[in-house]
């Protein structure tokens with residue numbers, strides 16, 4: 016067979032692709048060759064020589080993790096000579112390993128220990144040397160380089176998917192791993208992705224919170240997924256008596272960002288609500304479930320009677336499971352007969368752009384996968400994707416490592432800017448202009464023009480592009496030309512678009528580029544900052560669709576059959592409409608959403624909340640919004656409820672309940688409410704809900720979408736270059752997240768300057784670090800601190816996305832555009 | 842912009858586009874400042890497209906690069922085997938006590954730096970100290986220091 020090689024390992028024949036290492040070939044036969052410096056998923060370096068094997072007709076021993084197979088090779092992995100050599104290597108390593116397995120937290124999970132056992136090393140052969148290094152007590156991570164065997168895995172993984180802040184320092188006997196000038200990790204710009212801890216074969220790198228909490232065999236390992244962003248990375252919770260003591264990734268190099276790996280504190284925080292609260296004499300006081308739910312049932316009923324379907328509404332979080340979302344919307348649509356149910360994905364253009372995305376790709380089946388990202392020839396990255404969905408960073412880096420050309424469109428000079436072949440540094444607001452300009456450049460090529468002429472709305476598209484291309488932008492001409500060239504000429508192209516983090520015009524202009532170059536399938540990777548945005552909107556969590564994306568106005572009778580109650584056939588109000596002062600909503604139920612804490616437009620939202628007759632908030636903790644509620648109900652988190660989620664790129668996952676909740680499950684709450692209101696809704700068990708979802712939409716809403724064939728019109732777009740007004744944007748700074756309170760409860764806010772309360776400015780502006788300033792926009796004013804950031808161009812200010820500053824300074828309708836702002840010393 | 846940044850930019854510009862020039866760049870920077878200032882290292886990493894970690898890794902590989910300002914007089918106490926046998930430990934302790942500096946430290950007024958080094962290849966003279974690259978037998982560190990200080994005063998008189 017061409018490209019295949021047959022060899023014999025320990026007497027068994029195996030055929031593997033050319034270029035395979037002996038170590039991998041052995042693996043294919045189920046033979047594990049001991050290895051320390053080699054780590055699956057990282058390039059080998061051949062440093063430790065533990066993996067040596069004997070190859071017939073080769074004189075010396077051969078390093079199995081580096082040596083490629085050859086036809087007819089005969090390999091022996093376990094001869095006395097091999098074992099002697101390995102023992103020698105291990106003895107040398109142990110001679111500078113002053114650790115004591117008896118009391119080491121790594122015991123049971125340590126490769127050094129494992130191999131020492133397997134090779135039967137009873138007592139150290141060489142004298143053990145203790146280097147006497149000081150143990151480094153960093154945030155989340157403890158580094159004890161006395162136990163380090165210099166395998167270099169941490170360095171390589173940090174280079175591949177971390178912040179690239181580690182290397183070998185000094186040389187010879189003094190060699191050790193370190194950061195520049197040996198600074199603490201936080202000061203060195205560490206991401207706290209914990210990848211280094213994950214790959215370290217010894218106890219040198221450990222999760223701080225895990226120390227002293229029991230050893231590997233005492234911990235219960237529960238597989239789950241991260242419940243922050245749409246990447247929904249796979250992870251394991253390691254529990255001791257029900258408490259999370261560490262989080263690990265399924266494979267050593269499988270990526271988790273700081274939120275996934277260290278951000279679990281909010282789940283077991285003392286702030287978690289355990290009992291309902293009701294407002295009495297202005298105070299929230301604890302009561303039992305029965306009393307609280309009676310009050311909720313009574314008030315919802317009254318509002319429904321008095322104000323009709325329009326008078327009640329529910330807003331749910333895109334961070335809950337499909338089953339929870341389904342039950343919640345059913346309670347409203349079938350129970351209260353209102354379609355006023357909507358979710359946080361509505362904020363900005365998330366929902367609109369996801370629908371457009373489906374119209375381009377023909378549905379989630381047509382989305383690009385991580386594999387498509389890795390195998391792309393050209394990648395167009397828009398905005399702050401890597402901060403919103405940090406898992407993208409490792410994939411991008413690997414893709415570029417494999418030869419992909421990266422085009423980065425964004426004003427912020429962060430890592431993608433360094434990795435990019437072309438950096439299109441558009442100022443905030445200029446993005447759609449730059450994208451339109453690329454379209455114009457591509458249209459100059461006759462082949463593309465002919466192709467595009469066949470796409471509906473070509474005439475208006477060409478005209479709009481023609482007009483917008485004339486507006487001057489800050490990106491140099493040659494960069495535009497280069498990007499247009501790459502995007503049109505390279506074979507496989509993938510667009511990474513943060514659907515819920517760009518303005519609608521930017522999103523549409525980017526999608527137009529896909530259409531223009533005929534890239535419909537496997538070319539769009541939509542990223543959402545919310546773990547189950549895809550599941551929630553597809554299962555009835557947005558006003559205009561019943562589960563399965565059935566339009567409300569068409570599907571009422573269909574759902575009457577499923578639900579045994581005729582739902583309302585009038586489309587409901589969107590979240591933006593519900594939260595607008597003067598809206599008809601008088602009783603509002605917020606499930607896992609904290610509009611006062613995480614939505615833009617907090618000023619007008621507060622005014623609307625003040626108008627309500629009744630507000631019930633169900634959440635993990637007493638949030639800013641909950642403090643204003645009439646009734647507060649505890650909410651079980653996603654790791655507690657388990658259930659189905661759909662990741663940002665359309666992959667469906669079923670999670671078991673990883674943590675035991677000490678409170679009612681959300682659907683149990685809705686079931687009790689329904690019972691109190693004499694509604695038969697069948698909400699009492701997750702199993703029931705799952706079966707019902709399967710009956711209603713067997714595809715879980717992952718249905719093919721009707722292809723909208725034409726180009727999108729961009730509408731109003733920014734003024735372009737030359738306007739001297741300071742532009743303010745909300746930018747995701749790693750590890751910014753929608754629920755800032757989760758970061759805070761998990762101790763992650765310290766990764767942000769001033770714990771996330773700042774306005775970032777270029778050092779070229781006339782203000783100094785830490786200055787207290789008042790930032791004003793047409794939507795509000797906010798007092799905060801200046802953080803000087805070299806990555807920002809002059810004339811641009813940024814506040815962290817989802818921060819109180821962003822909430823005060825941007826409108827609910829348009830949070831991701833740029834607004835004119837002024838900054839003055841406070 | 843600090844002087845280190847401006848100067849480093851000039852130095853880097855001289856070498857840019859050529860292969861294998863990192864050590865030359867670092868050497869030039871050290872030539873200017875006597876050590877490698879952190880701001881300078883950041884400029885080099887950025888302009889040369891290497892990570893700061895890799896740059897420090899490389900620089901620290903060579904014993905001749907320094908990461909903190911050094912004193913006008915650099916005292917290196919040999920800790921090689923021969924010198925060890927001839928009491929280098931005591932020599933180091935004595936210097937340390939006299940100067941009020943620990944091994945590797947520089948006095949705040951930048952007059953002295955105290956270092957311990959491996960065999961400097963003059964074992965016959967053990968216990969050896971190198972003072973600004975000149976080799977001495979340190980049988981009496983106190984006397985050496987006194988001579989040094991005197992020399993310094995004389996320098997100032999002129």
Ligand code: SF4
Pocket residue numbers: 169172173177178179180181200204205206207208209210211212
């Ligand atoms: S936590 Fe991540 S970024 Fe920090 S040192 Fe480890 S691998 Fe590098």
Ligand code: SF4
Pocket residue numbers: 162163164165166167168169170192211214215216217219220
């Ligand atoms: S710290 Fe761990 S991963 Fe890094 S070199 Fe040492 S032993 Fe290897």
Ligand code: SF4
Pocket residue numbers: 241242243244245246247248270271272273274275276404405406407
């Ligand atoms: S990238 Fe997203 S899903 Fe993955 S660990 Fe981070 S927050 Fe969780």
Ligand code: FES
Pocket residue numbers: 049050051052053059060061062063064065066067078079080081
């Ligand atoms: S695992 Fe092969 S040399 Fe280390």
Ligand code: FES
Pocket residue numbers: 919920921922923924925959960961962963964967969
């Ligand atoms: S041991 Fe000191 S000079 Fe050789």
